[in-house]
Amino acid sequence: MAEETGVVEPKVSTISIGGTLLGSFDAIASRLSSLQMFSAKRDTDSLSLIRVESRDIQKRPFLFFVIKLFKDRMEIEYTIPMDASEKLRRLTVIKNVFSVLSLISDLYTPNLAEFFQYSDSTIDDVLNSMSQSYSTLFNNYDSLFNEYRELKRLNIELTSSNKNLTVQASQLSQENAALKDRLKSLETYSDESLMVMVQEWIESHNNTIDVNEFAETYKLIPPRVEQILNKMVSLGYIGLRG
Numbered sequence: 001m002a003e004e005t006g007v008v009e010p011k012v013s014t015i016s017i018g019g020t021l022l023g024s025f026d027a028i029a030s031r032l033s034s035l036q037m038f039s040a041k042r043d044t045d046s047l048s049l050i051r052v053e054s055r056d057i058q059k060r061p062f063l064f065f066v067i068k069l070f071k072d073r074m075e076i077e078y079t080i081p082m083d084a085s086e087k088l089r090r091l092t093v094i095k096n097v098f099s100v101l102s103l104i105s106d107l108y109t110p111n112l113a114e115f116f117q118y119s120d121s122t123i124d125d126v127l128n129s130m131s132q133s134y135s136t137l138f139n140n141y142d143s144l145f146n147e148y149r150e151l152k153r154l155n156i157e158l159t160s161s162n163k164n165l166t167v168q169a170s171q172l173s174q175e176n177a178a179l180k181d182r183l184k185s186l187e188t189y190s191d192e193s194l195m196v197m198v199q200e201w202i203e204s205h206n207n208t209i210d211v212n213e214f215a216e217t218y219k220l221i222p223p224r225v226e227q228i229l230n231k232m233v234s235l236g237y238i239g240l241r242g
Contacts (some may be wrong), residue, residue: 010062010079013090017118018111019074028069032100036241046070049100065093067100069108087125094122189220194228195237202236 010065025047029040041048134172
């Protein structure tokens with residue numbers, strides 16, 4: 001059937017480990033009945049816990065594993081896709097078996113020596129299969145991830161700082177505009193008004209005038225003061241001392 005439809009059947013592997021039934025199969029089935037990921041099948045001398053992870057196009061179980069519990073042993077049957085790593089698949093299945101056994105530890109226990117040795121061997125197989133290039137890649141990834149987190153932190157700080165600078169720039173712009181308006185208003189003194197102001201200054205300062213002092217007092221720019229002084233001299237309102 002698989003050849004006719006072009007479906008590639010997965011490889012099937014089996015693990016057998018000693019075990020001891022401490023309770024009853026019915027009690028185990030009852031406890032695990034709430035786990036929707038598993039279906040239980042009771043036989044005369046065993047209990048099968050079945051998990052179907054995926055199905056093929058004909059709705060048949062494709063990726064699955066079965067934990068079959070006997071009174072004195074347990075058998076684990078699982079499928080391995082053709083394009084998957086057998087070692088990683090076996091490790092994934094063992095991890096799931098650990099999870100199931102942890103829920104029924106008072107009802108069923110594996111031969112711990114066998115189970116631990118098999119698990120240790122499985123982990124070793126996976127670790128030893130990792131090439132040096134993979135380890136280097138992982139280390140590079142870890143380093144880059146740390147750099148990414150640091151850059152993300154700096155980005156948050158810079159974004160906050162940029163917002164503060166934007167607010168400060170806006171405030172400075174407003175202050176600058178206000179100063180320009182003030183300067184413009186001060187520079188709008190008419191020539192007549194300024195000449196009167198200069199005349200009064202000269203009379204109260206012993207017939208002298210300090211351009212910078214006068215400009216600072218009336219918030220004017222010195223060139224403007226010099227301009228009005230030249231005009232007053234040309235009109236004969238004031239004279240220059242030799």
